[in-house]
Amino acid sequence: MLNNKLFFNLPVVITKQNKHFVAYTPALDISTSGKSEKDVKKRFVELVNIFLEEIIEKKTVDGVLYELGWEKEYLKAISR
Numbered sequence: 001m002l003n004n005k006l007f008f009n010l011p012v013v014i015t016k017q018n019k020h021f022v023a024y025t026p027a028l029d030i031s032t033s034g035k036s037e038k039d040v041k042k043r044f045v046e047l048v049n050i051f052l053e054e055i056i057e058k059k060t061v062d063g064v065l066y067e068l069g070w071e072k073e074y075l076k077a078i079s080r
């Protein structure tokens with residue numbers, strides 16, 4: 001687990017599908033679900049943290065974010 005703290009805003013769409021809520025961000029192309037809006041928000045934050053920890057630890061930040069359409073200026077800021 002990384003000890004660094006990153007603060008950023010991501011566009012997130014939360015929808016209700018049947019009895020569950022789904023949170024999705026096109027910026028990272030990831031989603032999760034939960035039984036309540038509060039639950040899905042908590043799970044989404046956990047998912048983003050795990051996603052970023054993994055690509056940082058594997059040193060694949062530039063490649064993964066580039067494939068997702070991120071511009072190089074953003075990549076320089078996040079990989080410092």
